[in-house]
């Protein structure tokens with residue numbers, strides 16, 4: 001799974017908010033290849049053993065993949081104007097909404113990576129009217145990078161966030177049906193396959 005941002009040619013301001021395109025593509029993997037989930041194990045000994053096909057997403061930098069684990073981090077009571085100024089000043093973030101009382105940014109990474117579909121997006125940061133900061137990401141690796149970035153640019157305003165994990169849309173290998181399952185974690189995966 002990947003998300004791409006590109007300007008919207010029909011909008012009054014093509015750059016803001018722009019268009020976001022979500023894409024799923026299939027990557028073949030051989031039994032002895034390193035597993036695409038980023039575990040470092042061979043596919044044969046890793047995700048092949050799971051009951052579901054779990055989607056993966058590229059990591060910022062595109063050097064590896066992670067299992068999809070949609071999640072969000074919420075921080076309440078942030079000092080909005082000061083935080084907004086810091087977010088605006090960071091080259092890794094692209095602003096897609098800039099209103100007096102709220103704003104949103106896409107995490108592009110540095111350097112931003114372009115392909116034929118647009119610029120790759122690795123997560124979102126939203127500053128809401130009620131002084132709440134909402135960070136969303138599709139994997140643990142991406143969330144870690146976003147929280148590190150916030151720590152780096154705004155450690156003085158951003159308290160430890162409340163984390164929330166969403167379920168993942170996976171495909172049951174036996175029935176081929178789409179099912180909502182909890183996000184895969186290293187520990188639950190190990191338990192499930194211990195014999």
Ligand SMILES: [Zn+2]
Nearest residue numbers: 035037046047
């Ligand atoms: Zn794997």
